[in-house]
Amino acid sequence: xxxxxxxxxxTEMFRNYFVxxxxxxxxxxxxxxxxxxxxxxxxxxxxxxxFGVARSFATALxxxxxxxxxxxxxxxxxxxxxxxxxxxxxxxxxxLAKDNDLLLSMPIRPSTLLGSRxxxxxxxxxxxxxxxxxxxxxxxxxxxxATAANIILPSLxxxxxxxxxxxxxxxxxxxxxxxxxxxxxxxxxxxxxxxVFFFGYYFVMYKFQALMSxxxxxxxxxxxxxxxxxxxxxxxxxxxxxxIIPFILFAIIAFGLFLxxxxxxSRTFIKLATxxxxxxxxxxxxxxxxxxxxxxxxxMKEIRRFTGTPVYMLNSGLGMLIAPVASVIALVKGDVLRxxxxxxxxxxxxxxxxxxxxxxxxxxxxxxxxxxxxSLEGKAIWVIxxxxxxxxxxxxxxxxxHVILNLIPAEISALLLGxxxxxxxxxxxxxxxxxxxxxxxxACAGLMLNLLKPDLNWTSEVIPVKQxxxxxxxxxxxxxxxxxxxxxxxxxxxxxxxxxxxxxxAVYFIAAVILYRWINxxxxxxxxxx
Amino acid sequence: MLRIEHxxxxxxDKKAVDDLSLHINPGEIYGFIGHNGAGKTTTLKSCVGILExxxxxxxxxGVSIKDDPIACKSKIAYIPDNPDLYDYMSGAKYLSFIADxxxxxxxxxxxxxxxxxxxxxxxxDLGSSIQSYSHGMKQKLAVISALIHxxxxxxxxxxxxxxxxxxxxxxxxxxxxxxxxxxxxxxSTHVLEVAEKLCDKVAIIKEGRLIKSGSMEEVKxxxxxxxxxxxxxx
Numbered sequence: 105x106x107x108x109x110x111x112x113x114x115t116e117m118f119r120n121y122f123v124x125x126x127x128x129x130x131x132x133x134x135x136x137x138x139x140x141x142x143x144x145x146x147x148x149x150x151x152x153x154x155f156g157v158a159r160s161f162a163t164a165l166x167x168x169x170x171x172x173x174x175x176x177x178x179x180x181x182x183x184x185x186x187x188x189x190x191x192x193x194x195x196x197x198x199x200l201a202k203d204n205d206l207l208l209s210m211p212i213r214p215s216t217l218l219g220s221r222x223x224x225x226x227x228x229x230x231x232x233x234x235x236x237x238x239x240x241x242x243x244x245x246x247x248x249x250a251t252a253a254n255i256i257l258p259s260l261x262x263x264x265x266x267x268x269x270x271x272x273x274x275x276x277x278x279x280x281x282x283x284x285x286x287x288x289x290x291x292x293x294x295x296x297x298x299x300v301f302f303f304g305y306y307f308v309m310y311k312f313q314a315l316m317s318x319x320x321x322x323x324x325x326x327x328x329x330x331x332x333x334x335x336x337x338x339x340x341x342x343x344x345x346x347x348i349i350p351f352i353l354f355a356i357i358a359f360g361l362f363l364x365x366x367x368x369x370s371r372t373f374i375k376l377a378t379x380x381x382x383x384x385x386x387x388x389x390x391x392x393x394x395x396x397x398x399x400x401x402x403x404m405k406e407i408r409r410f411t412g413t414p415v416y417m418l419n420s421g422l423g424m425l426i427a428p429v430a431s432v433i434a435l436v437k438g439d440v441l442r443x444x445x446x447x448x449x450x451x452x453x454x455x456x457x458x459x460x461x462x463x464x465x466x467x468x469x470x471x472x473x474x475x476x477x478x479s480l481e482g483k484a485i486w487v488i489x490x491x492x493x494x495x496x497x498x499x500x501x502x503x504x505x506h507v508i509l510n511l512i513p514a515e516i517s518a519l520l521l522g523x524x525x526x527x528x529x530x531x532x533x534x535x536x537x538x539x540x541x542x543x544x545x546x547a548c549a550g551l552m553l554n555l556l557k558p559d560l561n562w563t564s565e566v567i568p569v570k571q572x573x574x575x576x577x578x579x580x581x582x583x584x585x586x587x588x589x590x591x592x593x594x595x596x597x598x599x600x601x602x603x604x605x606x607x608x609x610a611v612y613f614i615a616a617v618i619l620y621r622w623i624n625x626x627x628x629x630x631x632x633x634x
Numbered sequence: 635m636l637r638i639e640h641x642x643x644x645x646x647d648k649k650a651v652d653d654l655s656l657h658i659n660p661g662e663i664y665g666f667i668g669h670n671g672a673g674k675t676t677t678l679k680s681c682v683g684i685l686e687x688x689x690x691x692x693x694x695x696g697v698s699i700k701d702d703p704i705a706c707k708s709k710i711a712y713i714p715d716n717p718d719l720y721d722y723m724s725g726a727k728y729l730s731f732i733a734d735x736x737x738x739x740x741x742x743x744x745x746x747x748x749x750x751x752x753x754x755x756x757x758x759d760l761g762s763s764i765q766s767y768s769h770g771m772k773q774k775l776a777v778i779s780a781l782i783h784x785x786x787x788x789x790x791x792x793x794x795x796x797x798x799x800x801x802x803x804x805x806x807x808x809x810x811x812x813x814x815x816x817x818x819x820x821x822s823t824h825v826l827e828v829a830e831k832l833c834d835k836v837a838i839i840k841e842g843r844l845i846k847s848g849s850m851e852e853v854k855x856x857x858x859x860x861x862x863x864x865x866x867x868x
Contacts, residue, residue, distance in 0.1 A: 386724065386761035388751075390744050393730050401734030405720070412722025483718035489684045491735045492707035633686060 105212060109220030113197075116563065117224060120573050139573065146576065151235045157181070157316070158236075158243035164320040166247045170327045174244060175258070176341030177319065177326075179265065180334070182236035186269035187276065189232035193566055194225040194270075195277035196415055198369075202563040204377040218373045222274060222366070229269040230262065237262050244344075253346030261344055261351070264358045268336070271361035278369055281376045398493055402501035409480060410473065410505060416480065419569050423470035427513040430467065431520035442526055454601035457531040458593030460521045461608060462586050464535070465542045468514050469582025473506040475550035475575045478631065479559040479568035485634055495628045499551060503623075506547035514539045534605035538589065541612035545585070548619035550578040555623070555630045585612070635660045635695060635787050635818040636681060642689035643676050643842075650676040651687070652842040658787075658820050658835070661813050665833035666822040667863060673842040674822040675715060678791050681820070682712040694787060708736065711780035715791040715822075717772040725760040725767070725775050729782060736783035743782060750778040753804050769796045777805060788812060790821035794828060806832055830859040838866055 121139040124131055131139070158178060165174040198221050207217050241258050248254060319326045331338045336357045342350035396404060410416055481488065488498055518539045522532035553574035562568055569575070588611065593604030636658040643651040651673040658664045668674050679685040681692055683703040692699045694706040720728055726747070733743040751757035754774040764772065773796040780788060788809070794802045809819045809832065823829050829836060830850065836859065837847035845866050846853055854862045 386763075388726050388757055388760035390726075390748060393726065393740065393744055393747070395738075395740045395743075396734045398735055398737070401731055405723075405731055408720070408727065409722055483716070484720055486679075486684055486712070486714050487719065487732075490682045490707060490710070490712040491732070492704045493735050494704065 105216050106220055106223075109207075109212070109217060110223050113220055113224035114227070116567065117227075117571055120557070120559070120571070142576065142580075146580070147231070147235060151239055154181075154236045154239040155243060158239045160316060160320070162243045162247050165323060166244060168323065170323045171248075172338065172341030172345050173323060173327050173330065174341065175240065175344035176330050176334070176337040178236060178240040179340045179344070180337055182233045182240070183265065183269055183272070185236055186229045186233040186266070187272045190225060190228040190269075191273045191276045192280075192415060192418065193228055193570065194222075194273040195280045196564050196566045197221050197225055198274070198277055198373075199281045199377050200564060201377075208374065208377065214374050215370050218366075218370055222270060222369075225273060226266055226270045229273060230266045233262060233266060233269055248345075251346055253348070254344070257346055257348070257351050258344040261340065261354070264355050265340065267362040268358040271358075271365035274365045274369055278365075278372070278376075282372075399497050399501065402493060402497055403504055406477070406501045406505040409477075410509070413480070413565055413569075415565050415569050416473075416476070419575075420471050420473045420476065421509065423467045424509055424513045426470070427464065427467045427517040428520075431517040431524070434524040435520045437524075442524070452597075454597045454604065455590060455593050456525050457522070457527050457535050457601050458589040458604050458608065460518065460525060460527070460535050461538045461542075461589040461605065463521065464514055464517050464539045465586035465589070466583060467517070468510055468539065468543055469546060469579060469586050471506075471510055472546060472550040472575060472578045472582065473509065474502050474547050475554050475578040476568040476572065477502040477505075477551065478554040478634070479562065479572060479574070480565065481634075482560050482562060482568075485560055489632075489634070495631050496624055499555075499623055499627060499631060502551055503544075503547045503620075506550065507543055510543045510547075511540060514543055531601055531605065534602060534609060538605055538609040538612060541609050541616055542586065545612045545616035545619065546578065546582045548616055548623060549581050550574065551623055552619055552627060553577050553581075555627045558630075558634060560634065585615075635662075636664075636820055637693040637696075638677070638681065638690070639692070640690035641677065641680060641687055641692065643673075643680060643685065643687040649842050651680070651839075653690070654839070654842070654844050655690075656837055656844065656847060658818050660786075660816045660818050662834045663809055663813055663819040663832055664821070665829035665836040666820060666839065667824070667826065667829055667836065667859075668822075668839035672839045674839060675791055676842075677839070678712070678789050678820070678822060682710055682789055683707055684712075708783075709786040711783070711785035711788045713773075713776045713780050713788075713790045713793055715795065717769075717776035717796075719764050719772055719775060719779075721763070721765040724763050725756065725771075728764060728775065729760070729779055732779040733782050738783050746782045746784075747778065750781055750808075753808075754778060754801050770798060770801070773797055774801055777801075781808065785812075785817065787818050787820065790819070792823060793821055794823065794825060826858075826860045826863055830854070838863060840866065 121143065122131055122136055123129070161174050161177055165171060198218070201221070204217075208214060237258075244258075245255070330341075336354060339350040339354040339357065343354050410421070515536050518536045519532060522535050527535065557572065557574050559568055559572050589604070589608040592608045592611065593601065596604040596607055636656070638654060638656040641651050641654045642649065654673070654677060656664070666674050666677070676685060680687045681694075681699070683699050683706060694709055697705050699706045720731070723731065729747050730743065733746075738746070747760070748757070751760055754777065756771060756774045756778070759767065759771060764775065767775065773793075777793065777797075780790075793805060797805060806828075809821075813819060813834075833850055835847070835849050836853050838845050838853070846862075850859070853859070
């Protein structure tokens, strides 16, 4: 039964890579290969960022008395990423799955159901952990002579530490579920907790350079602190350098943590999974009713979907918060940045506004509200399909949501960054226009991708919001097109910065117009066939 | 009110509905019965413009659903067999959203919401999120949302499933009222006793083909609808 349920979970998570949802048929081998290659490619891209970090640590710590500290510190980063990356997925997967009631009504032991869901969360944790772990192993083995012990033990430890990560994510997920049960507006608590996690993580990342220097300059002191206050990481570090006793002890701790988490959760699983989602009854007030135009009503529906679905807000709306915060930092630290970039740019000064466009667009590309928006209609699609509302208006409301929510923070960012980097007024105006055109283009691209690959049969919103291909492809599209401004500006450098900016704005705008026309013709037809 | 002419819908190589023709006049409650998978839901979904069909035509008040779906949809209300609604809205917001799409004036929507919410005993829950509703409450909300714009034609797929006896009785009364005011009802059901008592006309569908239709008396004669159905379905 466990295997059956685990397979169901895995199929749900990765079925888009193997099965064409429209036809229900297995994809061809080249298609499967392409999808998997893209997924692995994206992971490798994210992972590549950690090679530099691992190299700095390895150079400073390998061959010292604190060689274990290398793996202890990188292990900490891997665990943090694993927990941060999968805690809300785990919460949704365990407690918010739409098939919980159905499966619990079947002759399936709740512990088996819980176990299968935890096993899926374990797979996710390992994927997140591996993003840091693999570069850490490679960089270590580049410097330290490879032995059976320092290859086998770290390899095994990836999977063992996965249990500790799983225990932590499950524990945090359990806390969120318990709090959500007691609070009437669970969406707010989920979002607030997520943001605390998120900004905590980014604060550490922001301070990472300083922390890294501190740790490397005071390796002895750091080693003492780790040994005293984070003993499992000490054991983890020792184990990964090839020591068997610490390996066994760490494994005991990891499995022990996992067993404690399992025990706590299995006692409360049914109660939390079948709870009435912590929703308080509210009095109906007829005087609060308002009339709206059809277009406005459709837009408000999209707003409610966005604000009513924490996982949607967190996965498709974080860039909106990051952009202005990062820009304020850039403005405050303007002098330092200007000294570092503007003053040394020389003949490449014309590229600076294009770099700002890239930076703003990269952050905007993190937010794609349209890519899961069609799939999120789910089984309630009949509502909109049976209403006398033009499909064009339905789709336009989805684009409008993306544009309105992204435009203001992006424009603020463009303005602040423009000022911070000493751009001229016309340059700032063009940077802002380029960002606006980019947002419109990515909104249309995301919607187009979702119209081509809709998924209405999900059991958890996590699937359309985090795992379905439209999201992956729209992010890739966003990142690739975001960096276009620099080569365009470089090619047109002889004509000045304004020419480059005007050209990239035109490219984004023309692409947006083409995509918008596609949505209003073929897209409408595709939606009408759903 | 509703004219279905030679409707044919094929999924892959299977004909779900095959050359089906039906006419439903104002004032009629028309029952649609058949086994699971006989093609009832496909027919109903085609009538409300959710499903594209391969051949034939469907007219609502003389207007083709293919040519002018928006005009047709403004006269129809549809309730599916499984009321998946917008879980992220409260009951009141959902009803107001539907009223916005159908352009129901504020006073009228307030009056209708009050009236039907009281009839279905759901008024106190309208402020709560739909996520917290039971299946029956969702069904009641779907029924109210279907009635809020005073539709001329109501198409219902298994409307009594999930409703408590009192609400089912209320719904039957409302169905009759709509017909008395010149509207029409087309609904599918497996509950043959309900169909027999409630419907003016009935159609029996088997493997996508209409095998019998007409007034209740014509279809069942001196027997019960159940025995006729079982005999025809064989």
